[in-house]
Amino acid sequence: MASHTATAKPTIVLDMSWLESPAHTTRLSFRGTPAAIAAASSVFGVPLPTSACRSATVGSRSALWQGPDEYLLIAPESERTLIIQALTNELSAHAHSLVDVSHRQNGLIVKGPHAVWLLESGCPLDLDLSQFPIGMCTRTLFEKSEITLWRLAPDIFHLEVWRSFTEYVIALLSETARELAA
Amino acid sequence: MLVIHCPYCGDRPELEFSHGGQAHVIRPKDPSQATDAQWAEFLYLRKNTRGLFAERWRHVRGCGRFFNAIRDTTTDQFVVTYRAGEQPPASVVGGAL
Amino acid sequence: MSALRSPKGGRIDRARPLQFTFDGKAYVGFVGDTLASALLANGVHLMGRSFKYHRPRGLLGAGSEEPNALVTVIRDTARRTPNLRATQIELYEGLVAQSQNRWPSLQFDMGAIANWLSPLLPAGFYNKTFMWPRAAWHALYEPNIRAAAGLGTAPSLPDPDHYAQRFAHCDVLVIGSGPAGLAAAKTAAASGARVILCEEQSEFGGSLLDDRNATVNGQAASAWITDTLAVLGKNPRVRLLTRTTAFGYFPHNLIGLAERVTDHLAELPDGKPRERLWQVRAREVVIAAGAIERPLVFPGNDRPGVMLASAARTYANRYGVAVGRRAVLVTGCDAAYEAALDLVAVGAHIELIVDVRPKGYTPGPAEKAARAAGLKIQEQSTVLGTEGTLRVSRIKIAAIDSNGVIGASRSHACDVVLMSGGYTPSVHLHSQSRGKLVFDDALGAFIPGKTAEHSHSTGAAHGVQGLTALLRDGATAGAGAATAAGHVATPIMHTGVALDGNMAGVPGVLPQATSLPPTKAFIDFQNDVTTRDLALAQREGFESVEHIKRYTTTGMATDQGKTSNLNALAFIAGQSNRRIPDVGVTTFRMPYTPTTFGIFAGHARGDLFDPVRKTPSHDWALARGGVFEDVGMWKRTRYFPQAGEDMRAAMDRECLAVRNQVGMFDASTLGKIEVVGKDAAEFLNRFYINNWSTLGVGRSRYGILLRDDGFVYDDGVVARLAEDRFHVTTTTGGAARVFAMMEDYLQTEWTELSVWITSTTEQWAVVAVQGPRSRDVLKSLVSDMDLSPEAMPHMSVAHGHIAGAPMMLFRVSFSGELGFEVNVPARHGTAVWEAIYHAGQAFGITPYGTEAMHVLRAEKGYIIVGQDTDGTMTPDDAAVAWAIGKAKPDYVGKRALERPAMKRLDRKQLVGLLTVDPQTILEEGAQIIASAGQTVPMTMIGHVTSSYYSASLKRSIALGVIAGGRGLVGQTIYVPMPGRDIAVIVSSPVFYDPKGERING
């Protein structure tokens, strides 16, 4: 099929400084009862937020609210075994589920003065700071791909994208970035 | 595209939701005790209400939760949304259930 | 400079001329011109031919309401845009435009014979004439109608342009930037609200741009516009969009905006989209869309040179163009007198002003000004006709006496006729939002009534008139909207000074000597609907306005009643002795103006139409010439052809390699769900038909999932990783829906269970290694596991490492051979795939694709859900009833299986099919009949679901479903194909290794 993506217009040198791929990390899907969530907070060292669509970060570890009984725990890749063992051992009394999803998805950083502009091309949420403040995180859509969108700063967003959708999300963002190159 | 109030996440665009059919259709606890007619009603018979209608939605591209909503099928306006397992406020029950 | 162009004034730049062509002829216009204004300045009025009768047509209007002057703009071979309004095409250097709907030329059009045949083309003509014979539709009627009627020609090449889409949110969206819209935006923005202001035209200002004398707060209107925009432009909470049409009002205050980004540019900039779709979610919407002047309906009102008075004003004041040298104004509206004064100002002569209103009305300010200027006015008169071949040259006017009797007519020479029946508020968006309309008797038009959404109609769109009133109404609406959106807003009031002609008018159909005029009087110019058509529709019994609309096509298509709607209603009302509000209104449809397909497609075309999901072996397979197929959004390798091989040869080689040595297959697309919790086994017991309680840790089992209606929904292998942890696999296509169904039961039915599920589809890369040498291949790569049959029997699962990656290894087979499935965290997938390939060389390892996989499983009679089942098959129908845990009190679908219909012996059952001629391969989907030689309609007893050539068996094999099929094993049935009935023997679905010995290696 005829390509109309960035490669079709060789005259544009696309500035890709708005995109970064962070280092691989440990990603754990944690689900459980309120008691398990409370217990996990102390073991993981980050209070798992009980408010919807909020994140918490302590040092290099973050906990992202995904649903009322579901969190995405993010930590350095080297700490994976340690964290899994600690949580498994300490939470044996609490009903929960801990599943390693480190390879399920990729992280992307979209940053810079045009970050919101780029994301608004495919994300239906209101990204005004009053509606999507720093620290907010939520699953949503970027065109036909599910993403988790997490705001780190006014102009820095962290996206979690399932592995096989990553290329698609980057290609679409790049297509919109062509407007800025012109 | 509607705006739907997820009881967990707040107002979100319809794109993030999937519709789950009529609400408050309860699967019999012991299906073996249901007659064929009762089972057929559970499986197949649904309302087609003009006006207030209780329906299920799932915030599938959000928190993942199923929840219930009362929507006016003539105007597409939602009267209320509430969590799965809860009953709608008595003030709006009317013909919705 | 053209004599029709005034030496100064207007918003064009006379220092910057632009060359352009229309129908091959070169012309010159200026920066700031539209194609319409530039052609008018060159004396060109004839711009198109009408839709049905091919009548010559000129400009009616000056904006998006234009029904006649539809042209094609050609940039290059791929960029031909038909049906653009000349009034909205901004001139650029080198613009090439062509008229439409004419052959061989605009001046001489063969299709105009339709005009002379028009007595044969009344309303409902298509419905009536082409009823019979039916076959003639495709052969005769449709091609000829399509050739003769219709507008521009669609381009035949792919669209080379790029279309962007955006989501936007605001507190207040203001649609339209005339005095009311600007005042609304200014007030709303001052309150701190997030504001989007959109304007259909190339610059902000709306009707203020058409008024040469208006002032606001003592400032010239143009200066006030500039100042207001400067304030708005500096506010970071405000977004200003020109060339942007609000085309649709969708539920819950979602407005579709179409922004034309590059159409006005001579050079298309790289990277910019041609158009941009804005999906704006506004808390409050201010509709300041203005009002559109109505034509009058009289014989010959469609002749080129007959146009709306407001259009003449716009051309004079905004573009410095006199639309003619000698004008007659026919009006039932005070405001139209302003056009006469403006024409005089650009050097035209006003031959006569004809006021069609009965005497006794109170003259408005514009009429008084015209009288003071000494313009000649004839009162209480009507128009009996116009003359002129391709441009109006004379108009016949007759006075009406106090008894309503039409007097003798007098003909006046002219080169342009301006007409006005008053103004119609643009209620389109309000109506699209399901807002109610109410009839305003003073204005003689419908205005917005009760709203259904959070919208505020204001200004002329709300029936308000007078500059100060418009500014105040806009500011009030802006404050109301901002307040409703949660801000504290105070209306910023302005005082405007303008002539303020009254916009009220008359119902448009002018009195004629006979009730039905002998020549055509058009109500809907775009659809060629005349008074006669509407009268005929009513005579034939159509009373409802919605029925009349469909029968005559009035107000349909792209016009959406902008100029025709109220005149049609007034005529229908008059004919049936009803009041206009009693006739009712037709529904205003979106889009407000035609919108490209491209803008709706956006980026979703070509490679970006859908996500393309790739497996870890994708690039490896691509480099080796693998042929791919789409499975949902996934790309899967179908087969790996070697030099000179076709698909069949590649499949045969791949199948034989798995049967005789070893093959490898990328199974990563299978859905995977981790089910965890102390009640995990209980949950799976209730969910799948199988019994999971007896499944030991480290073992797996083939599971079948039904819906509660008892029909097979999905299948897959389920492994128990720990007492409270299961690894569930689903079909590739079923992953999302099985996950959703699990969540549904867990969240809403079995909330007492302590179980959670997590999708791990993309966590794992899966390489199936299948064949008698599969264990040997893995042994060479795995050092920390015992792969012996004793330690790793069929349907076992264990953990270890492979090629340095952590591995979850399944002993499992979808081929019937000894087999394993290697699961590694996905980022190791490519390396592990390559490691297995290299280690496998010593054992003759062969990569195989989905085609061979299908043959291998069909040889074993393994079903594929969705191919061999179709949503109406029970486990027994699909020959998998053995999997049912019969002692379980309940599972999803169990109760349904007890219904009598589910136990009938004549249900379609899965069987094997062996053609009598072993080289004949049946077609999948082919029907099955019990006996040969049947005539249509045959009695169909089943159909073929899977069919292949089996290289291992050296013959064709097929699976199918046949009513009572298992009782027919050994019998001959037939598959009817064109010219022959293929004889087939019903068999067991297991064709290869029926005892299942090979699976043990």
Ligand SMILES: [Zn+2]
């Ligand atoms: Zn939610």
